[in-house]
Structures are given as structure tokens and as C-alpha cells.
Amino acid sequence: MRRGVWRDGAILLAVAVVLLLLPKAYSNQMLLFQLMVYLALSQGVNILYGFTGYLPFGYVGFFGIGAYGASLAMLDLHFAPLLGILAGAVVALLLGLLLSPLLRLSGAYFAIASLAASQAVYLVIANPSLQNITYGPYGIQLPNQFNPIASYYTMVVVLLLAVGVVLYIRRSRFGMALQAMRDDPVSAAMSGVPVVRERIAAWLISAALAGVVGGVFAWQTSVFYPDAVFTLSISIFAIVFALFGGVGTLLGPMFGTVVLFGMYNMIGISDPQYFQLIYGLLIVALVIFLPDGVASLLRKKGIHVL
Amino acid sequence: MSSDVMLQVAAVEKSFGGFQALRGVSLDVAQGQALGLVGPNGSGKTTLINVISGIYRPSAGHVRFLGRQIGGLTSDRVSHLGINRTFQVPKPFGSLTVRQNVDVALSHSRRSRRKAEDILAFLDLAAMQDREASSLNTAQQKLLDLGRALATDPRMLLVDELGAGLSPADLDIVAAKLNALRQEGITMLVVEHLLGFLAKVTDDVIVMNAGQEIFYGKLEAAAEDPKVVEVFLGG
Ligand SMILES: Nc1ncnc2c1ncn2[C@@H]1O[C@H](COP(=O)(O)OP(=O)(O)O)[C@@H](O)[C@H]1O
Ligand SMILES: [Mg+2]
Numbered sequence: 001m002r003r004g005v006w007r008d009g010a011i012l013l014a015v016a017v018v019l020l021l022l023p024k025a026y027s028n029q030m031l032l033f034q035l036m037v038y039l040a041l042s043q044g045v046n047i048l049y050g051f052t053g054y055l056p057f058g059y060v061g062f063f064g065i066g067a068y069g070a071s072l073a074m075l076d077l078h079f080a081p082l083l084g085i086l087a088g089a090v091v092a093l094l095l096g097l098l099l100s101p102l103l104r105l106s107g108a109y110f111a112i113a114s115l116a117a118s119q120a121v122y123l124v125i126a127n128p129s130l131q132n133i134t135y136g137p138y139g140i141q142l143p144n145q146f147n148p149i150a151s152y153y154t155m156v157v158v159l160l161l162a163v164g165v166v167l168y169i170r171r172s173r174f175g176m177a178l179q180a181m182r183d184d185p186v187s188a189a190m191s192g193v194p195v196v197r198e199r200i201a202a203w204l205i206s207a208a209l210a211g212v213v214g215g216v217f218a219w220q221t222s223v224f225y226p227d228a229v230f231t232l233s234i235s236i237f238a239i240v241f242a243l244f245g246g247v248g249t250l251l252g253p254m255f256g257t258v259v260l261f262g263m264y265n266m267i268g269i270s271d272p273q274y275f276q277l278i279y280g281l282l283i284v285a286l287v288i289f290l291p292d293g294v295a296s297l298l299r300k301k302g303i304h305v306l
Numbered sequence: 307m308s309s310d311v312m313l314q315v316a317a318v319e320k321s322f323g324g325f326q327a328l329r330g331v332s333l334d335v336a337q338g339q340a341l342g343l344v345g346p347n348g349s350g351k352t353t354l355i356n357v358i359s360g361i362y363r364p365s366a367g368h369v370r371f372l373g374r375q376i377g378g379l380t381s382d383r384v385s386h387l388g389i390n391r392t393f394q395v396p397k398p399f400g401s402l403t404v405r406q407n408v409d410v411a412l413s414h415s416r417r418s419r420r421k422a423e424d425i426l427a428f429l430d431l432a433a434m435q436d437r438e439a440s441s442l443n444t445a446q447q448k449l450l451d452l453g454r455a456l457a458t459d460p461r462m463l464l465v466d467e468l469g470a471g472l473s474p475a476d477l478d479i480v481a482a483k484l485n486a487l488r489q490e491g492i493t494m495l496v497v498e499h500l501l502g503f504l505a506k507v508t509d510d511v512i513v514m515n516a517g518q519e520i521f522y523g524k525l526e527a528a529a530e531d532p533k534v535v536e537v538f539l540g541g
Contacts, residue, residue: 173413173414176402176406176409176410176413177410177413177414179399179401179402180399180402180407180410182401183398183399183400183401183402184397184398184399184400186361186381186393186397187393187397187398187399187451187454188399188410189360189361189380189381189382189385190359190361190381190382190385190390190391190454190455190458191382191385191410191411191414191415191454191457191458192382192385192386192411192414192415192416192458193382193410193414194380194382195380195382196380
């Protein structure tokens with residue numbers, strides 16, 4: 001146990017060092033920021049899917065509502081950026097709470113219903129008749145808050161937080177209960193695990209994380225349309241990155257994000273719609289043929305992925 | 307009804323769609339008793355255990371445990387009150403180790419004064435505690451199921467066909483383990499097809515058919531009861 005805490009600390013430190021040195025080695029800070037966004041979102045998918053088996057195609061809804069919650073808090077309530085981001089997280093958490101009955105649905109129904117819910121949120125926000133409240137289809141402008149350096153380092157902190165949460169879940173009683181529930185919810189309940197409560201807890205953690213990331217994204221970008229923060233491809237990317245590397249581990253989703261996001265940026269930028277399709281099909285293939293990703297191939301060879 | 311009744315099932319019904327799997331089942335299990343439950347396939351034995359253990363909500367009737375109404379409570383709460391069970395088809399946490407399977411239940415129990423080491427040793431699973439549960443054979447998984455149940459430190463254990471598929475030698479070993487648990491004071495309701503096994507671990511038996519109780523008494527007397535004979539031997 002003790003040794004595990006040291007090891008987790010070392011991992012966090014290593015991730016921090018890499019993230020802080022990256023901008024010195026690679027000058028496209030915009031791209032690095034996006035990479036961090038997906039590193040964090042894929043950990044959010046990891047928490048939900050990896051530890052509970054629920055595949056959230058509507059995950060982008062929390063990201064988008066977090067971006068809007070943060071932006072509106074800054075614009076209308078004149079919150080400072082960090083406080084605004086916190087407000088965005090709270091809004092995402094509330095949306096998660098509102099949608100928590102979806103967890104009663106099983107498998108594919110949950111995936112579809114969560115997708116529908118995220119689209120409903122998008123339609124409300126982009127609705128021209130609500131322009132007075134949401135700024136409607138023309139989106140958000142935060143000219144006074146623009147601060148690429150501060151928002152970059154805030155994202156570093158958020159990503160470290162996401163990594164810390166996953167490390168904690170992996171070693172905690174909570175995480176073991178989630179894994180047990182994923183294997184067999186009936187047995188887990190019989191073992192005394194409050195299955196519904198624990199599942200909702202994982203859902204809310206994952207929702208709040210996406211909300212925070214959305215808020216930092218809004219701050220970094222400062223100008224965005226509703227489509228930019230509610231596009232389905234954000235869900236698809238976060239899911240495929242997590243699945244490809246291997247959910248239930250820490251490094252799997254990170255590996256998946258670096259490889260597949262890297263690939264997307266090398267060849268996909270010119271025709272992004274193909275990538276949405278290809279990655280969508282890849283999700284199907286992974287769920288059917290390799291549900292635990294690359295990490296499970298290594299595990300078969302006796303290499304245990306953290 | 308005597309005062310030492312631990313579990314009371316009163317006129318419990320359970321329907322699935324239009325099909326009535328339990329049609330008004332009533333039974334009492336006394337503190338310290340080991341009651342057998344037999345009946346042909348599909349007579350509702352597992353459904354009854356599922357209702358008692360909170361997996362199904364009864365369609366009608368009452369379940370009381372130590373005087374407290376538990377019908378309709380979720381399984382985690384039933385488990386906290388001191389009822390646990392094994393599954394006819396064992397349900398381990400396949401991706402967790404044997405030890406972790408027991409730890410999940412131990413760490414969520416509000417009652418437990420048991421230790422994982424003791425439970426695994428008692429069930430002869432100590433040597434495989436670091437193996438993934440999915441790699442165990444069925445007999446071992448059944449024992450692990452029992453271990454997970456024991457980890458919650460139950461006052462009452464519902465055992466669903468633990469003997470099925472075991473070799474005669476293993477059957478004797480499992481019967482001895484159930485008897486040892488009973489010596490510790492655990493009350494039991496034991497569903498079993500194998501009457502020899504049942505004779506070793508229970509006092510009285512209930513015979514069910516088509517969702518109803520048709521006999522209560524000694525196992526030997528059941529064999530001479532005309533209704534029971536008809537169900538098991540007749541058309
Ligand atoms: N979840 C369910 N949905 C529909 N029918 C069920 C369900 N569970 C049990 N049954 C039906 O109820 C009857 C009793 O089943 P069960 O309790 O498993 O019998 P036993 O354990 O005595 O063999 C069977 O006809 C079975 O098909
Ligand atoms: Mg049965």
C-alpha cells in the first residue's frame with residue numbers, strides 16, 4: 001500500500017515534468033493544448049466505461065455544458081476565469097445528476113440515450129430564441145479573458161488532477177467496487193456494494209471532469225461556436241482513444257490518445273469527416289474484438305500495464 | 307409462530323409478465339435451523355431465493371427477517387442485515403483475483419469480524435488467492451461464491467444447488483463445510499437436488515411444485531407423501 005502511494009506520486013511527477021517540458025520541445029502550443037484536452041477526456045471515459053462498463057456517446061455534452069457554464073459565468077457574472085471554470089464544472093455535475101436515471105438503462109440503450117441527451121443540450125444552447133441567455137448559434141466571445149499561457153498551465157493542472165483521480169480509483173475500495181460491479185452487478189450488490197450509488201458517483205466524477213476540461217477549453221479558445229464544443233467527434237475521439245489503449249488502466253488511454261490523436265493530426269486534418277467515420281468504425285471493432293485495447297495484448301504476454 | 311423465527315415468508319407471489327413463478331409461498335425458518343428446499347426444475351426455488359435476497363421484489367406477500375420487513379429491499383441492504391447467498395450458476399468477479407473477490411465483500415460489510423485469510427483457508431482456496439477468479443473451475447467458483455457470501459458475515463445463508471456438478475468426494479467435503487458453518491450458528495435454507503447431500507446438512511425439508519409448497523416435514527417422510535411421489539414420479 002505504502003509503496004503504491006510512492007509509485008503513484010512518481011507517476012504524477014513524471015507526467016507533470018513531461019507536460020511542463022513539452023512546450024519547450026514542441027512549439028505548436030495550440031496542438032499540445034488539444035492533446036491535453038483529449039488526454040483528460042479519455043481518462044473521463046476511462047473512469048466511466050473502464051470501471052463501470054457504460055459507454056457514454058453523449059460524453060461531449062458535459063464538455064460543452066462546462067464550456068458554456070464557464071463562459072456565461074465569466075460574461076454575465078463577471079467571474080474570474082478559474083472561478084468560472086469551477087462554475088462550469090458545477091453545471092456539468094448538475095447535468096450529470098439530472099441525467100443519472102439514464103444509468104438504469106443497459107448497454108446500447110444507455111449509449112444512445114446519452115447521445116440524445118447531449119444533442120438536446122446542444123439544441124437548447126444553439127437555439128436562436130434563447131440568444132439572450134446562451135448567445136445562441138453565434139457562440140461565445142471572451143476577448144477580455146484571453147490568456148493562452150495561463151489557460152495552458154491550468155490545463156496541465158486539470159490533467160494531473162484527472163491522472164490523480166484515476167490512480168486513486170484504481171487503488172481504492174471504490175475502484176474495486178466499480179470493477180466488481182462491472183464484472184457482476186448482482187454479486188456486487190449481494191456483497192454489500194450500493195451499486196446504484198457507486199455507479200452514479202463514477203458518472204458524476206466523469207461528468208465533472210469533462211465540465212472542467214470544457215471550461216478550460218473555453219478560456220483557452222475564447223471564441224467558439226456551439227458546434228465546436230458539442231460536436232459528436234469529441235465523444236468519438238475520447239472514446240476511441242480510451243478503448244484503443246485499454247480502459248481500466250491509466251497508461252492505456254494516454255497511449256491511445258497520443259497515437260491516434262497524433263495520427264489524426266498527421267493525416268486527418270484536411271478531411272476530418274473521414275476520421276470521424278474511421279474512428280467510429282474502430283470503436284465498433286474494438287468493442288467487439290479487443291474490448292480491453294492494446295493493454296490487454298500486453299497483459300497476455302505477461303506485461304502488466306499500469 | 308414461535309418467537310425464534312428468523313425468516314418468515316408469508317404468502318409471497320412473484321410473476322414474470324403473465325407467468326406466476328411463485329403462487330403464495332409461506333415458510334418459517336427458525337434461528338439455527340437448516341431447512342432443505344426441493345422440487346422439480348422450474349418449481350420456483352431459485353426465484354424464492356432471489357426474492358428473499360432482494361434481487362426480485364415480490365409481487366405480493368411479505369418477507370420478514372428478525373421481525374423486520376425486508377421484501378423489496380435492495381440486495382446490498384439485505385446483505386447488511388445479515389442474509390447472504392450463493393448462486394446456482396456461480397457469479398464471481400471474473401477479472402478480480404480470488405482474494406479480491408472476498409475483499410470486495412469484506413470491505414463493504416457492516417458486520418464482518420471475519421478475515422480473508424480464514425475464509426480462504428476454510429474453503430481450501432488459499433493456494434489460489436492470487437489467481438483471476440475467471441480461471442477457476444466451476445467447483446472452485448462455487449466455493450468462492452460461498453466465500454464471498456461468508457465475507458459479509460451472514461446470520462442466514464441461502465444456498466442454491468451448491469452440490470450440483472460436484473464429485474462424490476467433493477460433495478462430502480462441502481457438506482462438512484456447511485455443517486461447520488451451522489455449528490458457528492449460521493441459519494440456512496438449502497436448495498438441493500441431491501437428496502443424499504441434503505440429508506447430511508438439513509433437518510426438515512420443504513417440497514415445492516409449480517410455485518407452491520406441497521410438503522413440509524422430514525426428508526424420509528417426504529418420500530412417502532403421495533403428493534410428493536406424484537410430482538417426482540408421476541406424469
Ligand atoms: N427472470 C425471469 N423471467 C421470466 N421467467 C423467469 C425468471 N426467473 C425464473 N423464471 C421462471 O420461473 C420459473 C421458476 O424458475 P426457478 O425459480 O429458476 O426454478 P427452480 O430454481 O425451482 O428450478 C421457471 O419457469 C422459470 O422459467
Ligand atoms: Mg434453481
